[in-house]
Amino acid sequence: MAATSRLASAGAVATAELAGHLPATRRRDMSGAIAHAILVASVVVLAFPLYYAFVISTQTLDEVTSLPPKLVPSTHMLQNYADAWVRAKMGRLLLNSAIVALAVAFGKIAISVLSAFAIVYFNFRGKQVVFWMIFITLMLPVPVRIVSTYQVVSVLGWVDTYWGLTVPLLASATGTFLFRQYYQTIPDSLAEAAQLDGAGPLRFLWSFLLPLSKANIAALFVILFVYGWNDYLWPLIVTNSPEMRTAVIGIDSLIPRTSQLPEWNVAMAAAMMVLLPPVVVIVAMQRWFVKGLIETEK
Amino acid sequence: MKRTVFRNRWLPYALVAPQLAVTLAFFFWPAFDSLRLSLYRASPFGDRLIFIGLGNFQRLLSDPAYFRSVATSFVFSALVTFVGLAVALFLASLANAKIRGLAIYRTLLLWPYGIAPAVAGVIWMFVFHPSFGVLPYLLSFVTAYQFNWFLKSWVALALIVVAAIWKQFGYNLAFYLAGLQAIPGSVLEAASVDGAGPVRRFFAITFPLLSPVTFFLFTLNMTFSFFDTFGLVHAVTQGGPGDATSILVFRAWKDGFEGLQLGYSAAQSVILMLLVVALTAAQFRFAEKKVTY
Numbered sequence: 001m002a003a004t005s006r007l008a009s010a011g012a013v014a015t016a017e018l019a020g021h022l023p024a025t026r027r028r029d030m031s032g033a034i035a036h037a038i039l040v041a042s043v044v045v046l047a048f049p050l051y052y053a054f055v056i057s058t059q060t061l062d063e064v065t066s067l068p069p070k071l072v073p074s075t076h077m078l079q080n081y082a083d084a085w086v087r088a089k090m091g092r093l094l095l096n097s098a099i100v101a102l103a104v105a106f107g108k109i110a111i112s113v114l115s116a117f118a119i120v121y122f123n124f125r126g127k128q129v130v131f132w133m134i135f136i137t138l139m140l141p142v143p144v145r146i147v148s149t150y151q152v153v154s155v156l157g158w159v160d161t162y163w164g165l166t167v168p169l170l171a172s173a174t175g176t177f178l179f180r181q182y183y184q185t186i187p188d189s190l191a192e193a194a195q196l197d198g199a200g201p202l203r204f205l206w207s208f209l210l211p212l213s214k215a216n217i218a219a220l221f222v223i224l225f226v227y228g229w230n231d232y233l234w235p236l237i238v239t240n241s242p243e244m245r246t247a248v249i250g251i252d253s254l255i256p257r258t259s260q261l262p263e264w265n266v267a268m269a270a271a272m273m274v275l276l277p278p279v280v281v282i283v284a285m286q287r288w289f290v291k292g293l294i295e296t297e298k
Numbered sequence: 299m300k301r302t303v304f305r306n307r308w309l310p311y312a313l314v315a316p317q318l319a320v321t322l323a324f325f326f327w328p329a330f331d332s333l334r335l336s337l338y339r340a341s342p343f344g345d346r347l348i349f350i351g352l353g354n355f356q357r358l359l360s361d362p363a364y365f366r367s368v369a370t371s372f373v374f375s376a377l378v379t380f381v382g383l384a385v386a387l388f389l390a391s392l393a394n395a396k397i398r399g400l401a402i403y404r405t406l407l408l409w410p411y412g413i414a415p416a417v418a419g420v421i422w423m424f425v426f427h428p429s430f431g432v433l434p435y436l437l438s439f440v441t442a443y444q445f446n447w448f449l450k451s452w453v454a455l456a457l458i459v460v461a462a463i464w465k466q467f468g469y470n471l472a473f474y475l476a477g478l479q480a481i482p483g484s485v486l487e488a489a490s491v492d493g494a495g496p497v498r499r500f501f502a503i504t505f506p507l508l509s510p511v512t513f514f515l516f517t518l519n520m521t522f523s524f525f526d527t528f529g530l531v532h533a534v535t536q537g538g539p540g541d542a543t544s545i546l547v548f549r550a551w552k553d554g555f556e557g558l559q560l561g562y563s564a565a566q567s568v569i570l571m572l573l574v575v576a577l578t579a580a581q582f583r584f585a586e587k588k589v590t591y
Contacts, residue, residue: 069430
């Protein structure tokens with residue numbers, strides 16, 4: 001009721017504002033109300049599918065298949081989550097996803113901090129070539145070279161290993177680009193002062209540059225963790241034993257296909273478990289996430 | 299360009315070595331190997347490669363199924379990007395006011411970005427489920443039409459488009475809101491005093507000033523819908539019904555890893571690379587002309 005009346009009043013205000021009748025302060029209050037109405041509506045619409053999935057994950061098979069659909073949580077939650085956990089060997093899959101996501105995030109942060117430092121703070125032969133070799137990777141993501149990347153990994157004997165799952169995903173310059181942009185905004189005088197104090201390049205990197213780049217590192221961590229956790233194509237290709245699968249792929253085995261029992265409650269329980277970690281990371285670190293993305297854009 | 303301040307003969311090489319090694323092994327080698335492989339086809343027993351020149355490309359370019367995939371990819375990406383951005387921009391402009399609690403809204407908008415496309419797909423699969431889903435149930439009161447994505451191509455496409463937009467939407471909205479907050483109110487008030495109506499103000503002032511945000515979101519959503527939606531297609535529709543939702547990356551994967559036609563898949567990779575390079579170049583030319591930073 002409240003929402004409807006708010007929407008109705010918002011509509012009335014919009015008309016009044018178009019006509020330009022209201023005094024400025026009133027108008028500001030009203031546009032604030034419209035803004036809140038729109039944002040609340042957006043938030044509710046976005047949240048509905050997740051709520052629905054959660055509700056399904058707490059129901060019995062009978063409730064899942066009953067019409068009209070029941071939209072309130074039920075009693076079967078623990079049973080469904082336990083079923084999903086056991087059937088998809090979810091413990092192992094979540095562990096694999098965590099290992100991949102963390103290795104991709106920390107690995108990429110480490111190599112891009114180092115290479116961006118070299119590119120910004122040193123002059124060396126072949127610097128231009130190195131620069132272009134690294135940055136051209138920005139143009140072509142992994143999915144456009146899947147067959148050949150798989151062959152490289154298989155030559156190295158990395159199929160079905162954590163190495164194979166993570167290292168090929170490091171071949172991209174997003175992190176290097178971010179750190180390079182940031183280092184260029186740091187005044188030269190800082191490095192000069194550090195040198196006068198007798199700090200060598202590695203000391204400078206460790207004691208000055210890294211603490212200054214905390215916000216960028218946090219931002220990149222969020223983006224890479226989510227990317228590593230959610231990537232689907234590469235783990236699908238490079239693993240073939242069930243123990244090395246990641247969680248997003250493991251969920252596939254629980255989706256009821258046409259000829260199977262419609263155990264959507266179990267599938268949704270699995271979906272909830274798989275989506276929780278990256279969503280928690282985003283919500284917990286969203287300040288950096290947004291900041292970092294806005295800065296990458298520049 | 300920054301004046302370089304440290305001198306060391308070998309240290310810079312050691313610092314770039316890890317990234318360079320990874321880039322050579324997993325970027326340049328595969329990229330060139332794709333070029334080479336695209337000129338071969340596997341022998342009937344799959345034990346050796348036979349050189350066939352441009353045979354794979356000839357076959358691709360005379361395959362109607364491949365062109366259907368090209369069309370599907372572009373339609374899918376265009377829908378996800380344009381619908382997603384247009385609705386977000388529209389709502390953000392309506393909600394452009396000094397808003398209290400913007401940080402809370404931002405959190406409540408951003409979380410779906412963390413959901414894997416495949417998982418978003420699983421959720422929407424059930425929302426769309428022809429027998430038990432809430433959406434066909436509600437639609438059944440309005441029309442007798444069977445919204446069955448197992449059978450109808452456009453419903454399957456709609457399903458993956460909606461799932462993809464759902465994941466990106468809050469993110470788009472949050473960025474447009476932030477962009478709008480950065481536009482000084484005085485500019486819009488001045489235009490208002492000059493007699494510009496809301497629509498005119500939007501197209502003359504707001505939209506051009508938001509062009510960097512739009513450009514950023516456009517690139518991000520295009521890349522997302524072209525490449526990151528593989529999991530969505532694989533988990534939800536398997537490219538079907540028929541090949542109605544076989545986007546390009548899905549087809550390249552299927553021909554390569556299910557059909558074991560490595561050369562044919564590599565040729566598709568090469569075409570994808572050319573496509574991405576062309577799109578990137580076009581984007582930056584457009585950006586130079588139209589985007590005001």
